[in-house]
Amino acid sequence: MKPLIYLELRQLVNSIKNTVRSPKRLIPMVLIAAWIGTWLVQSLLLLVGEAGRPTGPRLEVLAQVPIETVELVVFIFLSVGSALVVYGAFSSGLMVFSIAQIDFLFPTPISRRKVLCVKLVKDYLKYGLWIVFFFLFVGSPVCSGLGVSMMPDGLASIAAVLALVLTVLNLAHTINIVFTFGYERLRQAGALIKAAIVLVPVSGAAWGLYHYLRFGGGFASVVSAVESPVTGAVFAPARWAGRLFLAPLTGITPEQWGQFGLLWLMAVGSFVLLLSRKENVYEPALGVSVRFAQRRAAMRSRDFTDFRVTALREKGTRRASGVRIPPFGRGATAFLWKNLVLRYRLYRGQLALMVVIPLVIVVALNRAMPAEIKQNAPIVLAYIVWALSLAAQAEIRADLKYADIVKPMPIRAWKLILAQVGSSALYLTGGVALFSGYLWLAVPDARGEMLVVGALGTPFLGLANLAAVTIPSLLYPDTRDPTQNYLCGLFSFLLTLVASGPTVVAAVVMLVVFKTSAYAVLAAACVINILIAVAAIAAGGAVFRRFDPTSN
Amino acid sequence: MLRVKNLVKYYKRTPAVDGISFDVADGEIVGLLGPNGAGKTTVLRCITGIVQPTDGVIEIDGINLAEREEDAKRRVAFVPEVPTPYEMLTVTEHLRFIAMAYQTMDRFDERAEALLRRFELFDKRDDLVLSLSKGMKQKLAIACAFIHDARVILLDEPLIGIDPRGSYELKQLIAAAREEGKSILISTHMLDTAERLCDRIIILQKGVIVAEGSLDELHQRAKMGEDASLEDVFLTLTQESEPIETTDLP
Numbered sequence: 102m103k104p105l106i107y108l109e110l111r112q113l114v115n116s117i118k119n120t121v122r123s124p125k126r127l128i129p130m131v132l133i134a135a136w137i138g139t140w141l142v143q144s145l146l147l148l149v150g151e152a153g154r155p156t157g158p159r160l161e162v163l164a165q166v167p168i169e170t171v172e173l174v175v176f177i178f179l180s181v182g183s184a185l186v187v188y189g190a191f192s193s194g195l196m197v198f199s200i201a202q203i204d205f206l207f208p209t210p211i212s213r214r215k216v217l218c219v220k221l222v223k224d225y226l227k228y229g230l231w232i233v234f235f236f237l238f239v240g241s242p243v244c245s246g247l248g249v250s251m252m253p254d255g256l257a258s259i260a261a262v263l264a265l266v267l268t269v270l271n272l273a274h275t276i277n278i279v280f281t282f283g284y285e286r287l288r289q290a291g292a293l294i295k296a297a298i299v300l301v302p303v304s305g306a307a308w309g310l311y312h313y314l315r316f317g318g319g320f321a322s323v324v325s326a327v328e329s330p331v332t333g334a335v336f337a338p339a340r341w342a343g344r345l346f347l348a349p350l351t352g353i354t355p356e357q358w359g360q361f362g363l364l365w366l367m368a369v370g371s372f373v374l375l376l377s378r379k380e381n382v383y384e385p386a387l388g389v390s391v392r393f394a395q396r397r398a399a400m401r402s403r404d405f406t407d408f409r410v411t412a413l414r415e416k417g418t419r420r421a422s423g424v425r426i427p428p429f430g431r432g433a434t435a436f437l438w439k440n441l442v443l444r445y446r447l448y449r450g451q452l453a454l455m456v457v458i459p460l461v462i463v464v465a466l467n468r469a470m471p472a473e474i475k476q477n478a479p480i481v482l483a484y485i486v487w488a489l490s491l492a493a494q495a496e497i498r499a500d501l502k503y504a505d506i507v508k509p510m511p512i513r514a515w516k517l518i519l520a521q522v523g524s525s526a527l528y529l530t531g532g533v534a535l536f537s538g539y540l541w542l543a544v545p546d547a548r549g550e551m552l553v554v555g556a557l558g559t560p561f562l563g564l565a566n567l568a569a570v571t572i573p574s575l576l577y578p579d580t581r582d583p584t585q586n587y588l589c590g591l592f593s594f595l596l597t598l599v600a601s602g603p604t605v606v607a608a609v610v611m612l613v614v615f616k617t618s619a620y621a622v623l624a625a626a627c628v629i630n631i632l633i634a635v636a637a638i639a640a641g642g643a644v645f646r647r648f649d650p651t652s653n
Numbered sequence: 654m655l656r657v658k659n660l661v662k663y664y665k666r667t668p669a670v671d672g673i674s675f676d677v678a679d680g681e682i683v684g685l686l687g688p689n690g691a692g693k694t695t696v697l698r699c700i701t702g703i704v705q706p707t708d709g710v711i712e713i714d715g716i717n718l719a720e721r722e723e724d725a726k727r728r729v730a731f732v733p734e735v736p737t738p739y740e741m742l743t744v745t746e747h748l749r750f751i752a753m754a755y756q757t758m759d760r761f762d763e764r765a766e767a768l769l770r771r772f773e774l775f776d777k778r779d780d781l782v783l784s785l786s787k788g789m790k791q792k793l794a795i796a797c798a799f800i801h802d803a804r805v806i807l808l809d810e811p812l813i814g815i816d817p818r819g820s821y822e823l824k825q826l827i828a829a830a831r832e833e834g835k836s837i838l839i840s841t842h843m844l845d846t847a848e849r850l851c852d853r854i855i856i857l858q859k860g861v862i863v864a865e866g867s868l869d870e871l872h873q874r875a876k877m878g879e880d881a882s883l884e885d886v887f888l889t890l891t892q893e894s895e896p897i898e899t900t901d902l903p
Contacts, residue, residue: 104753111750112741115781119741200737205747205797208701209754210726381705 104211105219140238168350169324175346176327179262180339181302183269188298190273191280191291196220196386197393207383217382221274221372225267232263244349254348257361261345264364265338271371278378281385305332338364406499409447423449433516440524444496456535463539475546479555485536486529486559487597490566493525494593497574504578504648515642522567522638529567530560554619561630562604568637569596575644600637603629654679655700655805655836660709662695662860669695671860672709677805677836682827684851685840688891692860693840694734697807700838701731714804727755730803734810734840736794740783744774744793747782748800755801768796771822791815795823799830806830808839812846824850848883856890864890 120130186195198206198220206216236251236259244251280291309326313319326332333340341360345353353361392415399408426445430438448455466478500521507517537556540547573592577585604626611617611625655677662670670692677683685693698704700711702722711718711725718725738747748765752758769775772792777785785793791814798806806827812820827837827850841847847854854871856864864874868886872879875889 104750107753108739108742108750111746112739115741115743115746119781199739201739203703204733204736204794205738205751206754207703208726208729208731209751210723210756211754212723381702383703384705387703 102215102219104209105215108206109219109223168347170320171350172343172347173324173327176336176340176343179265179343179346180327180332180336183265183336183339184298184302186269186273187276188295190277191295195270195273195277196382196389198383198386198390200390200394203383203387203390213382214376218376221271221375224270225263228266228270229259229263232259232266240349247350249349251349254353257353258346258348261342261348261361261364264361264368265342267368268338268364268371271368271375274382275371275375275378277385278375278380278382301331301335305329308332338367406443406447406496413447413450421446433512433520436517436520437524437527440500440521441527444524444528459532459536460539460543463536463543467544470544472546475544476549476551478540478544478547479537479552481540482533482536482555482559483562483601485532486563487566487601489529489532490563490570490597491590491593493529493567494570494574494589495580496525497521497571498578498580498589501574501578501648508645508648513642514645515638518568518571518638518641518645522564522571522634522641525567526560526564529563533559533563550619554623558623558626561627561634562601565600565604565630565633565637566597568634568641569593569600571641572596572637572644575641575648578648600630600633603633654712654714655838656710656712657696657700658710658712660696660699660711661707662692662699662704663707668860670699670706673857673860673862674709675855675862675865677838679804679834679836680831681853682831682837682839682851684847684854685838685857686842686844686847686854686887687857690859691857693857694809695860696857697731697809697838697840700805700807701729702726727801728804730798730801730806732794732798732806732808732811734813735787736790738782738785738790738793738797741781743779743781744769744785745778747793748796751797752800755803757801761800764800765796768799771826772796772819788815788819792819795819795826799826804835806835806837808837808841810841810843811839812841812843844883844887854883856887858891 120127236255240255241251280287305326308329309322312325313322341364345357345361395411399411424445426438426442428438466481470478533556537552540552570593573589573596577589579585607625607629608622611622658674660670660673673696685696687693695704699706702718713725714728716725716728742750745765749761752761766775769778772795774789774792774796777789782790782793795811811823815823830837839847839851848868853867855862864871866874868883871886872881875886877886877889
């Protein structure tokens with residue numbers, strides 16, 4: 102155990118030292134600590150109050166929510182969460198180790214049980230802290246609003262929820278170790294247990310439906326569904342923890358103290374069961390830890406392309422499927438094809454969402470907008486173009502990872518930038534067309550000159566904006582550096598304003614001063630934005646010529 | 654001595670290693686070669702106890718790994734492919750942790766200093782691992798493997814990413830370990846290194862051993878003259894020179 106304690110302590114001390122020594126890390130940490138500290142002090146004051154009395158203002162609206170409804174919601178949350186964790190444990194590992202642990206700790210002669218024990222205790226401390234934070238940040242103000250004191254019953258609430266979480270996780274870890282180990286004889290048993298986990302909520306729903314058909318009453322049917330014999334028996338621990346969760350509001354009966362004891366007995370029992378397993382826990386941890394490390398690296402680097410690639414790899418994608426985009430183009434235009442193929446493959450899984458979400462937004466806009474301003478709804482197209490241009494910056498920076506492949510190619514820099522901007526502009530035009538179509542269909546008041554001009558003109562505005570954001574992306578390419586991320590975001594924002602400015606000014610002058618038609622504004626805006634795009638692409642090309650792929 | 658008998662490892666229903674047996678005698682260096690996905694890393698992971706074999710026996714210095722895992726692991730040193738050391742430890746702390754884990758703290762400072770000087774890490778001894786380059790991390794992993802007195806040394810692609818000086822020092826250490834009667838198993842794609850360094854070669858393909866023996870014996874097996882390189886022998890025995898199957902990517 103001594104080497105493990107040494108390892109954990111040294112890492113903790115070094116992390117603190119490393120943070121304190123670097124102002125870049127220290128300042129955000131101090132700000133976050135101050136924010137959390139303020140919350141904590143406020144919460145603790147609410148918690149204790151004067152001689153244990155609550156001090157916050159009473160919120161009548163909270164008091165009007167029936168406690169049975171809250172209990173039901175908490176129970177559903179805890180039971181569904183528990184079922185999902187246990188179900189998932191049959192196929193994918195939950196025990197995540199670092200790659201350093203795999204490389205350097207797993208081969209050592211330190212017993213697996215000790216390694217597992219330290220890992221679990223660390224995890225439990227983390228979960229315990231999260232639960233305490235939840236009660237302090239959410240539970241304490243709610244109790245204060247209801248005019249009740251969170252103490253001392255709040256401690257039992259925290260302990261009960263923690264006991265449930267530990268029981269579920271210990272059980273899930275045990276299942277994962279046993280059922281992913283490859284015992285042939287358990288394969289069928291695993292399938293049966295998984296089916297049973299699915300059948301429990303199904304049986305509950307059937308029970309609720311039966312109740313509804315026989316007696317009617319929506320809420321009563323939901324209550325009967327979750328209190329059906331099977332659901333009630335299987336999810337009894339979630340029910341106990343759910344009731345104890347509300348202990349500051351309801352108090353604790355002697356029966357509930359018994360359930361509290363049972364919850365902790367289960368937590369300790371499941372912990373002992375998990376530690377008693379003889380199977381090699383390192384093996385199921387191996388795959389999930391590597392996947393987790395890849396996902397975290399992609400998230401840290403803010404590389405969305407990498408993030409999507411990691412997600413596809415995790416899904417087991419091996420072959421290119423779907424629509425085949427035939428190769429086209431020579432030189433720089435081949436990049437148009439490459440970018441189209443890559444983006445299609447990366448985001449194919451999201452295509453349905455990309456089609457549905459704009460429709461939801463348009464329908465919501467139609468409902469929320471007052472009738473007299475619905476004719477101005479096409480203005481939203483300009484906002485969409487601006488937002489998509491800023492979002493495209495992430496793609497451009499991700500593509501710069503391949504600069505050492507692209508730069509040696511016998512293609513002029515501005516042509517490469519044009520191809521990059523052009524492929525993003527194609528996608529953006531697709532988005533504008535989709536939104537415009539939805540506006541035409543779902544917002545009848547918006548059908549008019551403004552929608553036509555917006556649908557035809559905003560892609561040109563997008564082209565200028567996309568060309569403009571390419572420059573800060575090239576100047577600040579390192580997605581892992583927070584300073585570069587900040588500067589890139591700031592300058593992209595400013596440059597999109599600069600790029601959009603002439604169009605706005607021209608539109609105002611032509612419409613207000615010269616009273617020209619909207620179509621004349623459209624023609625002028627197209628010319629202006631093409632000129633801005635040409636200038637920005639030329640500038641981007643010049644920056645790309647000097648771009649050093651080996652330097653950050 | 655390392656003895657692997659009828660080692661089988663299945664991942665779900667896919668065989669990664671399918672009934673292989675081999676020995677690495679005391680004072681012997683054995684090269685484990687094979688194309689990508691042949692099962693080399695799985696074999697090393699089984700020997701280090703990271704992965705549990707589906708079947709078979711692994712003995713380290715006569716100790717059955719399955720029966721006395723901790724005793725067996727104490728006798729093994731392992732350098733992983735592309736090592737990722739603990740970033741929030743300093744170089745010395747990393748070595749100290751490994752020495753503590755293997756319970757070999759005798760003359761630690763002296764041994765650590767010698768290894769760090771050998772791999773040009775002495776000046777970096779108080780730096781956090783996160784500040785090291787890829788090559789330096791590889792050197793640290795090698796130093797960690799040699800900080801304890803292992804009887805069996807396993808190296809997974811140890812020469813990739815380190816500079817010529819580091820490479821030279823590692824070869825010296827391996828030669829010294831052989832002189833001390835240790836068993837060394839090196840998994841590598843660097844055929845020229847294997848040719849010069851190893852006493853015996855094992856060629857693995859699709860989880861089974863396709864050839865095993867000294868370079869001369871492999872020449873005979875491949876029906877090639879003595880002037881043929883290990884690369885020629887390897888390509889013949891694994892038939893890698895055949896055209897590669899095309900995929901259906903557009």
